[in-house]
Amino acid sequence: MSDRLKILVKEKLADTGVDLLREHFDVDLGDSWSDEEFRARIGEYQGILIRSATKMTEEYIALGTNLRVIGRAGVGVNNVDVPAATRRGIVVANAPQSNVVTAAEHTLALLMALARNVPQADASLKAGKWERSKFGGVEVYEKTLGVVGFGRIGQLVAERAKGFGMKVVAYDPFVGAERYRDLGVEKADNSADVYKVADFVTIHLPVTPETKGWLNAEAFAQMKDGVRVINCARGELVDDAALQAALDSGKVAGAALDVFPSEPITDYPLFDGYPQVVVTPHLGASTTEAQDRAGVQTAEQVIAALTGGTVTTAVNIPAIAAEDMEVLGPFVPLCQQLGKLAVSLVDGSIDGLELEFFGRIGDRDTRLLSIAVLQGVLTGHTEEEVNQVNAPSIAEERGISLTETKRSTARDFTDLVRVTIVSGETRQRIVGTNVGRRNRPHLLEVWGQRFDLQLERNLALFSYSDVPGMIGRVGSVFGEKGINIVSAAVGRAGDDDGAAEHAVMVVTTDAPVDPAVIDSLVATDGFVAGRAVSL
Known part of the structure; x- marks a missing residue:
């Protein structure tokens, strides 16, 4: 009987990753196992590698009585109960950079296909038609690419676009100005500044309540006439109805989409009757190299976790x-x-x-x-x-x-x-x-003012002129909107004569405050700024 540790590769993994694991451990492939077999045998293994289909819930983690590491061959770990694994001392590691190159390349592939009508011309010629004049496209040379979301993928897209001779303008407040300068990319102060100059717009944002539907009717209205839009990030970032309306009006000359609001999907409004729309079935990470990279990177992390090495992509708390x-x-x-x-x-x-x-x-x-x-x-x-x-x-x-x-x-x-x-x-x-x-x-x-207030989940902050009645105005508006104030604190600063000029008020509430309520107050006399924050 082998005294080597045992690893379960629960889903199909590139051979390079499996071979690397076999150099160190006994490896079983469980991609064809039933749920019953998985439940019965998971306790045998010190490590498990999964992709996106296997859900490592608290229940399965508890059944893995010998587990010391869970490897996720991909970017996210949303299919792993990380807190449950952490409580049991199990390392959770992923491959966060496995698909960034592939995603950036696919973005450029769609951009070029969109500019030169490649899929449409291909389908036409294969259908027995020679329609050379019908599919004339546009050059990308000296055109402006607008990048919304300038993280790893957005930066790789920008570097590659510059190789085509494109000018790149990007917006992402969570990237330092020096990084833009290093890459030779123009920094925009907001997304509207991107839209008004971009001939092509590509979006690379995470999906949050704030970014869902980011490309909506208002965004399309701010863009140049004839703009072309690419989305290889998340389907939820684009308002489908707004995009369809912009295509119908001609405001948007074309769109290239690799992601959709729900997947898999074969019945989508823009699949039929929109020859200016190029679509692919979420191929952003689907290259041999990306799959190999994900398998190898995850295997390396599992090996490190079980042999005393440094797990550089662990998502659990550091030691x-x-x-x-x-x-x-x-x-x-x-x-x-x-x-x-x-x-x-x-x-x-x-x-x-x-x-x-x-x-x-x-x-x-x-x-x-x-x-x-x-x-x-x-x-x-x-x-x-x-x-x-x-x-x-x-x-x-x-x-x-x-x-x-x-x-x-x-x-x-x-x-x-x-x-x-x-x-x-x-x-x-x-x-x-x-x-x-x-x-x-x-x-x-x-905001430069001192006070003492216990933090709660929901906050509203105001900076305002320190005159009578301001606190009452906030309370009245909140009351009218049905917002219950739990606690409040006020800080104030004076000038050299001791007279207060501006004050800051922070209130906690028992529910999130609609930012529109804050904006309506700040728009009135005496208020300088306001924020609604949920921690």
Whole structure:
């Protein structure tokens, strides 16, 4: 009987990955197993490799009594219950960069097919027609490509487009200005600035409540007449009805789509009667090289996890000394919240983060807290899922610098966390701490004003002229909209004579506040700025 560890490859994996595993372990292939066999045998294995079809739920993880590592051969880990695996000490690793080149290349392939009518001409000629004059296209040379979402894939698309002689304009506030300069790409302040100059628009955003339907009727109206649109990211990013209307009106001259709102799909409004639309069945990651890369990268991580190596793509919490974790652990949620709140106050791009830790936490290994801030800043704003392992590398790729300062003493509080976001010439600082035996997170400073308010999930913030009646106006409008205020705090600053000029009000509510309510208040006299944030 072999004394080697056992690995289960539950789904079809490239031979290169399987062969690499077999150099170190006994490997079984379970892609044809029934659910009953999987349940009965999963307890035999120290490691398992999956793709997207296998759902590693808490139940299956519990059945894997010997599991030490779960490898996901792909980018996301949404089919793995990561908290359940972490509680059982199981490493979860993926292959986050396995398909970025392939996705970027497919974007360019669709762009060229769209520009030169390649699929339509191919179908026509194979149907026995010679319609050379019918399929005249447009050059991409010296045309402008607008990139919305400038992460790993967006940057690779830009590099390749420049090889065609295209000018590239991109928008992504979560990429530092220096990164744009390094790539020779023009930085747009907002997506509208991209739309008004782009001959081609490609979108590479994650799907969040804020980005769903990003390309909608308003976006298409802001684009140049005759624009061509490419989507190789997520189907939910495009409002189908709005795209169809823009194609019907001629506003959009053509579209190339690799992704759709639901998949698989064969009945789609733009499949019939729209010769200017090029479609592919989600082929963005479907190359031999990408599949090999995913298999090899995941196999390497599994090998590292089981042989004492460094698991560079683990999505679980990084190793921190137990004595440090005892002190720092309660501050992780606070740091994530401060990062998310701070970034909501920034209007421009994120160029850098300056983190300061005071008190007991300043004497510890604060990497975990810095990563937590990065998670709060980046989550929901990148095409890949941000976790405590990949957050630093994602920030580095996007040109976001990080500096950390630690001091062993804190004024007024036992511990303090300061987060400053640098955006061009502006700096946005936010301060917080934990209070009491239950480590309740408290907000102590925002927009230059100090106060003390226990953080809750839903916040509304206002900067306004410090005159009578302002607090009452907020309360009245919230009451009219059925928004229940749980708590509130006000900070105010005075001029040299001691007279207050501006004040900041932060209120917590028992439900999210519609940003439209905030905008309506800020539009009235006396208000300077406002934000609605859900942490």
